[in-house]
Amino acid sequence: MSTDREAGTADKNRALAAAILPLVGGAANIDSVAHCMTRLRLGLRDRSLVRDEALKALPAVLGVVEDDTYQIVLGPGTVARVTPEFEALVARKPGAAPTAQELAGRGAALKAARKARNATPGKLLLRRLANIFVPLIPALIGCGIIAALGGLLVNLGWLPGVTPALAAVAGGFMALIAVFVGHNTAREFGGTPVLGGAAASVIVFAGVAKIEVFGRPLSPGQGGVLGALGAAVLAVYVEKWCRRWVPESLDVLVTPTLTVLVAGLVTVFGLMTVAGGISRAIGDAANWLLAHAGAGAGFVLGGLFLPLVMLGLHQALIPLHTTLIEQQGYTVLLPILAMAGAGQVGAAMAVYLRLPRNRSLRRTIRSALPAGFLGVGEPLIYGVSLPLGRPFVTACVGGAFGGGFVGLFGMLGDKVGATAIGPSGWALFPLLAGDRGLGTTAAIYAGGLLAGYVAGFLATYFFGFSKAMIEEYDVDTEPEPLSVTAPSDPAPAQL
Known part of the structure; x- marks a missing residue:
């Protein structure tokens, strides 16, 4: 029975890889394949061959991001299983190298523009740090x-x-x-x-x-x-x-x-x-900041972290976290920054209630929320709040209130830290540490998450939509069936 389940999972991952490949221009358009925790990262020969809207319409695709590589957000767990299947398809269908005519024109111009936009010294340094x-x-x-x-x-x-x-x-x-x-x-x-x-x-x-x-x-x-x-x-x-x-x-x-x-x-x-x-x-x-300006600093850091993640600038904080862990045994910055994810979750729940007729978006939220509670915010960022615009801003408000809550207790002498970097949300509980007992530390962190959820929800529900946005988005937007074989919705366990 276990073998049948494993075979079914492998078939679904293979089907998703097969659905994605033609939408990114086929095997001949692929220069490189890699993945991180949530994204399938592709090096493309000709960006103009990619069918963005068709990709986004695949149920398992939670969003796309264009950086130095073309990145398809699939969520944790799923991406690690789909990538080998995708690599196998590319290897079996190498195709011919593109001709000079195929590389010319709009595709070449887009590729050159993308490289120029992402090859700044600052961004290159951040990528190297990452x-x-x-x-x-x-x-x-x-x-x-x-x-x-x-x-x-x-x-x-x-x-x-x-x-x-x-x-x-x-x-x-x-x-x-x-x-x-x-x-x-x-x-x-x-x-x-x-x-x-x-x-x-x-x-x-x-x-x-x-x-x-x-x-x-x-x-x-x-x-x-x-x-x-x-x-x-x-x-x-x-x-x-x-x-x-x-x-x-x-x-x-x-x-x-x-x-x-x-x-x-x-x-x-x-x-x-x-x-x-x-x-x-x-x-x-870090200690001075928490002791003298904890609430204000937490509010600012929690509110700005989502934009930093969106721009990739959060990578600059990795050496700071690691240095604090080496010095003090934990980083006091990560629990504050993790509140940005709580604001994102609260905002997504408000979007779910505000757009009851948009079945496609509500399905995306249902699929991405389990990952969001565990601190993986990219599916919600790129699949929900950022495309809508204003809910992204109100999600940042939720993160600010959560960060301010944790920072306030830092001012009062109750530091909350994390012994490792990477996880956030509920997944950070096993890694919490501080200068008080574990129960106190966990309670403060849980209170921050709750503040982020509530503030993000309320800010989004009451201020995240204009009347024009409601009219535009509160409609049934189920996509038309695609000509490629698409996998069924990923189970929450895969997120």
Whole structure:
């Protein structure tokens, strides 16, 4: 029976991949295929071949986003299963390379314009930061949950012989995170990954405690992920210099030696001190902000986070979260920012009630809400609030009130933090930590979510629609049947 269910799921994923492929121009139009937590990311040869409206009409497609790649929002779980099926279809149907005429005209102009729009130095830097840190998120989540479980067992006095092992399992990754950051940084900047990891590993080596810089001994871990970033970037530049000037006969010996030596020494005698100071400043600034302006800061951060996600600028916060987790054991920023998702959920529920005749949009909301409660907001952003316009703004209002609620308690001395980055919404409960008991921390976070839901709902219900919008959208918009085979609605469990 289990085999039949698995076969049915595989058939549905294959059918969805088969439905998407012709709508993006077929296999011959695909340059690259990848996926993140919620999106199928496609590199296209000719953007003009994509049938956007037909794609959006597929029941399982929750929205599309155009960035450096063409991104189809399918939701967590679904995208990871559909991507291999899509890759297999592309591999089986390679097609011919497009002709010069096919690449000319409007498609080429659109492609060039898209590249120009997304190739700014700031956006490229943010993408690189994301490529460095996003692969680390699964380990951060897993280790964070194990640490929370170990702490709970210690508080309850259960399994005293097991809790030290859990602490070791959870802490091992964080103790060596600088090495992983260095590895990924070197790979992202075009160097040899293991050399980047080697240059960054000196930061966590216990022996640095015997070294004095400016009359002060270093401490293992000083500089953290920021120092690792700097060490690995420097290693890449040294390695590239060596590749240009070192004779090929000596390259295998000289290049790695000089790369690790130069980058390592500069890290020990400079970067660890500088990055350590920056890291401390980040922690002090976060603590000061919560202590003196918690409610206002939370209101602003919670209200602005959805636009940051929409623009991809939230990636700049990943190193800050990681630095705070290294320093304090948790990041106080993430629970506040997570309130943006609560505002989005409240807004979606209001849209559902305000447009009772729009069956297509209501179906999208029903499919996306389970993911929204678990903190995955992209399906609701790109499938509901952003296309409508005003509900996106009122969703931000909900996030602002939720963030202000959590920030207010930070001012009162009840910090709420997260031991890992990635999850939000209800999925963040197992990762909560703070300077009070777990019950108090969870209650404050739950109160923030409730404030976000209620504020987002009320703001959207009363201010999210004009009369003209109601007339335009409160109609039956069921799409006409497509000529391709489309899968049935995804079950909530797949979101």
